[in-house]
Amino acid sequence: MILKAKERGNARQLASYLLSMRDNEHVELHDLRGFVSDDLEEAFEELEAIASQTKCKKPLFSMSLNPPEGAQVSREDFEQAVARIERKLELNDHARALVFHEKDGRRHAHAVWSRIDTEEMRAKNMSFYKQKLMDVSRDLYLEHGWDMPKGMIDRSMRNPLNYSRAEWQQAQRSKQDPKLIKAAIQECWKNSDGTDALKAALEEKGFFLAQGDRRGVVAVDVRVETFSLSRWSGVKAKDVRERIPDADFLPSVLDTKTHIASRMTDKLKTYIHEVDEGYKRASPAIEYKRQQMKARHGEERKAEYSRIAEREKREQLTRAARLPKGFSGIWSRVTGKLSKIKDLNEMEALRSWQRDRTEKDALVTRQLDERQRVQDAVRKMRETRAQEIMQIRKEIAAYVAMKRGDIPSLAKRAQSEEQAKSKMRERGRQGSDGQRQRQRERTRGRGDDRGREF
Incomplete structure (x- = not known):
């Protein structure tokens, strides 16, 4: 399962994207945890209200979970993968939303966590999350028996296309x-x-x-x-x-x-x-x-x-x-x-x-x-x-x-271009030579009592 994630802000725009039917054939809000509202847009407004009390500019941690093409993944499989990610990133007690998308005959999931710890009102530092997610992704490929991409086995073997x-x-x-x-x-x-x-x-x-x-x-x-x-x-x-x-x-x-x-x-x-x-x-x-x-x-x-x-x-x-x-x-x-x-x-x-x-x-x-x-x-x-x-x-x-x-x-x-530059350099040298010659002619024959020429 390919896992892609990033820290981000603009919760309203993200909620609109997750519920959009423009690029998806079916959208299903599967789970909301840690929110008062059961509506995704209102829930994300809660996140923005909480984040406004902190200095955090990117209070959301958004992730997509993409199974391999042709793999049949149930709701329970997605939930178990999300639970494993939470444990790995230490986001167990944070508010979370889980949305399913279907497009071109394939199903994938989007999980969004709040980075804000409501008890301490501080954003969790998501250090080295890409390496941690890569470890989880490899484990999921092995457990489900999917063919692991060569780039996960050896980075030098990644598909250049x-x-x-x-x-x-x-x-x-x-x-x-x-x-x-x-x-x-x-x-x-x-x-x-x-x-x-x-x-x-x-x-x-x-x-x-x-x-x-x-x-x-x-x-x-x-x-x-x-x-x-x-x-x-x-x-x-x-x-x-x-x-x-x-x-x-x-x-x-x-x-x-x-x-x-x-x-x-x-x-x-x-x-x-x-x-x-x-x-x-x-x-x-x-x-x-x-x-x-x-x-x-x-x-x-x-x-x-x-x-x-x-x-x-x-x-x-x-x-x-x-x-x-x-x-x-x-x-x-x-x-x-x-x-x-x-x-x-x-x-x-x-x-x-x-x-x-x-x-x-x-x-x-x-x-x-x-x-x-x-x-x-x-x-x-x-x-x-x-x-x-x-x-x-x-x-x-x-x-x-x-x-x-x-x-x-x-x-x-x-x-x-090179010929033009050569001609300009030649003109510059000729100009410098002429200036030095005129300077020598002006000082020639001048006695010591005439002083400096200004």
């Missing part, structure tokens, strides 16, 4: 597949040994090297989206400087964007628009089926949860009716009958609670299996569409590169 949330968001803004972008840039980096080779390889993939404003060297695609070369190629900034020592001679991002825009004909703009629309729009039949399934699953859960709630009320009334009242109640205390009835009620309540959870998990598992079959078709469609996008990007980039006559190549640009 893994991307961060920031990289995923940037790819989504440019309507492209982040894995394909990262694979293309990394392939260009590995197969090139110099600046010109890297520049040519990137242009074949639809990227143009440029001098970034803050990131040193960036790659600009035909949509004029900039990608940090060091980040997307998975190397350090020092390696980029060594590979491209003459980065100062690269065209700026603004010049590169202007050039691409000037070479973009109406026909090419139409192609890009079609690609963008094609990426956003799934196959109508698959999308219709997905939307219908989402609505049907929501109705099924609503009906099932209502049925379980009604049955729970009836069972509670049945257990309450067993308790003797009046004089018989007093006598049952003396004889010990009341104690036996209470024990029986507690056992039945526990079995009913476990049964209800099992039925809910069974419904969710069945729906996830059904949704996963649709997701397989969606995944194949997206892969095909992504390949088409990359091919069109290459064709557009090739056209733009052929029209790139007004921007000199890197070698010519560097040569011309």
